[in-house]
Amino acid sequence: MNLMISLSKYLPYIFEGSLWSLGLVLGGLGIGFVIGVMFSLIQVYGSSPLRRLISLYVWFFRGTPLIVQLFLFHWSIFPALGIKSTPLITSITVLGLRSGAYQSQIFRGAIGSIEEKQMLAAKAIGMNDWDAISSIVLPQALRIALPQISNEYSIILKDSAICFILGVMELMTRAKYTAIATGIALIPYLMAGLIYIGLTYIGTKLFDLLYLKMRIPGSVEG
Amino acid sequence: MSGETVLRVKDLYKRYGDRIVLKGVSFEIRKAEVKAIMGPSGTGKTTLLKCIDMLVKPDSGRIWLEDLELTDPRIDIGEARKKIGFVFQEFNLFHHLTAIKNVMIGLTKVKKLPKDEARTIAERALLKVHIERELWDKYPAQLSGGQKQRVAIARALAMEPMIMLYDEPTSALDPQLTGEVLEVIKELAEDGMTSLIVTHEVGFASEIADEIMIMMDGKIIERGDPRKVIHNPRREETRRFFSKILKIGDESR
């Protein structure tokens, strides 16, 4: 009984971590989006040395664990660049760089699936390359990629838990402190887990709504 | 035509949702007899064959394979299906198995025969449908439609069924490939294979069948000697059906 009371005191404390977790996710997803769009365009239309550079980037970020990337950036790369980072900034940056690697592949696939025919059509009506890409190809590619971006959201959300290793005050860190303070681990972690499920559910529903809004009848689905 | 009854279907009913697809179908087939079922699309021919193999459960009515009642819920339906060969319109060869493995798998996994014995039987069945040795190790995707359907016939045949059910065996084939499949079915029938064939090939049906049954809207509306049913039917619907498909046949020629 006592236990329940002391645990319930921590409930708002853990819940507040949701905001931090969402901050990490939105930051990471946003940075990843910008990188993903840029890099996918370069991978489809860019010169071959640039393309190879980006393949290398993608290979690195998809082939190493997030936890290693966090430490590498926090303790080595940022200091070497003279940047004084905080755990939060490192976490958002690394989540973003990493998601950029994944998102670039998502967009690359999406662009590839519409590029050929639509480009020809756009050129046929006299558009130049850049106009065709920015006003014809890209908007459609984004629409096609949206379900995968939604999936990427739920992946980053779960990945953001790993940022607790740097002490960011997100859900996991708070669950851990609660476990230490109350001497009970099972319930705080279960609670954190359920909150993650809730956040995934809400986020996915929002993406579904967005998708319905953006959908154009008859357009090719990814 | 004498001989013992192999298959007896009595008063079969089947509905999907509120649509009644079979409305009291009854007939019999005796040993070595060949019967053809013809009729317009969507009248329940496939459903009838599936009911006979119990791939679809009829709502009412009874089916006997010799003395075994297939509609009796207590029987082992796997045992019964072993004795009925089913040839599908879309072949349904197992995509991940070579031609000969397609024929062997029923023998090894259902009849539990040793591998080498299964292989011997499979080889014999394949030769019987004129699939030569160089095709035995090909995968379905590497075979022509006609070859696929003949392998499918061999697969059913190898189980030594008491009756073969063919569901429009040549409908999915290019016209120039139908001949080789029909030829095989005919040879098997002439060897005494009891057969029930759903087909749109009028010439073939009249040549091979002892009796043609015309199915319309879930019922057999006319049956009898092929020549008579085709050229001199009792019912107006039958006449219209044949004039329609014969006309299409003329155009495609």
Added chain:
Amino acid sequence: MSFWEEFLSKLSFGTLITLQLLTVTIPLSVILGILIGILRVYGGRIGKTLANLYVYIFRGFPLLVTLMIMFFGLADIGIRLTPYWAAALAIIICSSAYQSEYVKMSILSIDEGQSLAAKSLGMKRSTEIFYIILPQALRVALPGIGNEIIYMILYSSLAYIVGVNEIFSAAISVNSIWFKPTEVFLVTALIYLAMTTMASYGLKKLEHRLWIPGFETRRKS
């Protein structure tokens, strides 16, 4: 001992532990994933519900949450797992939930005719599933399962958090003595890169070997 001597010796030990962890978790999670996938399609009302619940929970939880529950949480109710088994179980549970998704989808993608043909030969349901449906479905699921295996290599690094002496924990321990984060974490990253790259190569080879003529066209139709 010099920095490199100590680093490389600890790192090779850590690599062995990671590889050992993966040899246990990869096969077990694939097998469990297949079983759960089967249950989700053929399991009947109760089996389906339970399997779906399992997947919903363990795909919804971050692996880290499952890991903490395995190691710290279960201890609250008297189940004490070693760090190694807590990590192994968490990885197996989490990954099998994801794998089952690919397995389920691929089973559902096999056309109805395959099942009808199997039944018409008199096959029992189990024979049909194991000899007809699964050999085809697993080929379809292989790329997805392969991706999951790559993820398992990456996420095995979380075992460090409950105290398994794998690669990442070797890196941390060396770095805390020598404080050479650039060398330590770069080399660590390279080891993971080597493992994931080799694994993708091996998986491509496997896909190639299991390939059957016509399979990709069949998937499209």
